[in-house]
Amino acid sequence: MWKKESLFLKTCKPKRIFLVYICYKRGHLAQLNEVKHHAMRIFSTIFLLFTMAINAQSSLEMTPRGFAPITFTSPNKPLEKLIESATAWAPYYNKKGYDVYDVSANSITIDAWKDNAYFYRNLGERYDYNIKYSLKVVFNTDKTYTLTFSVKDIYAKEVLVKTTVADFFTPEGKLKEDFLEVKPSLENTANKIVRSFSEFIVP
Numbered sequence: 001m002w003k004k005e006s007l008f009l010k011t012c013k014p015k016r017i018f019l020v021y022i023c024y025k026r027g028h029l030a031q032l033n034e035v036k037h038h039a040m041r042i043f044s045t046i047f048l049l050f051t052m053a054i055n056a057q058s059s060l061e062m063t064p065r066g067f068a069p070i071t072f073t074s075p076n077k078p079l080e081k082l083i084e085s086a087t088a089w090a091p092y093y094n095k096k097g098y099d100v101y102d103v104s105a106n107s108i109t110i111d112a113w114k115d116n117a118y119f120y121r122n123l124g125e126r127y128d129y130n131i132k133y134s135l136k137v138v139f140n141t142d143k144t145y146t147l148t149f150s151v152k153d154i155y156a157k158e159v160l161v162k163t164t165v166a167d168f169f170t171p172e173g174k175l176k177e178d179f180l181e182v183k184p185s186l187e188n189t190a191n192k193i194v195r196s197f198s199e200f201i202v203p
Contacts, residue, residue: 062187063169066151072145073143089196090110107139114131129161
């Protein structure tokens, strides 16, 4: 009997992913639980990759009026957990300080500081600027959430300047020649912030 069982065990090569198997050996229930555990991990990974792939199709774009709101697929979490995750992201990403306010059952707003948010060059010399930004998050009823990113203040190092996003454009809405590098660098910063938030709240 033992030889037959050993032969069976040798020929039984269970796969750990999405494969239910039965072996004549004590502890097979523990093995089944292990399979379930790994299956859930695989499912979570697939969900994460799927969500990131969908979200990657959208990105923030700077216009004379600022940045238009952008909508993503919401993680499958209760609303209160989503608000908790959004709140927890603020100190995780914004090491130099942040402000969380206007918190409701389905929305939250976060203000924070971002070093070297954009740059431009003048006569070969590079000028970097910091910003104080605002990120408003609204979790919608259709399993999506909307992010509204805006630049509240601009700083030359730590000195507040009067420049606004609209100042980078002509009255006709075209980017001024002196600020051609501002648009891609500031868009890159904004999209990094949004991407960090979106990846953080995914389970």
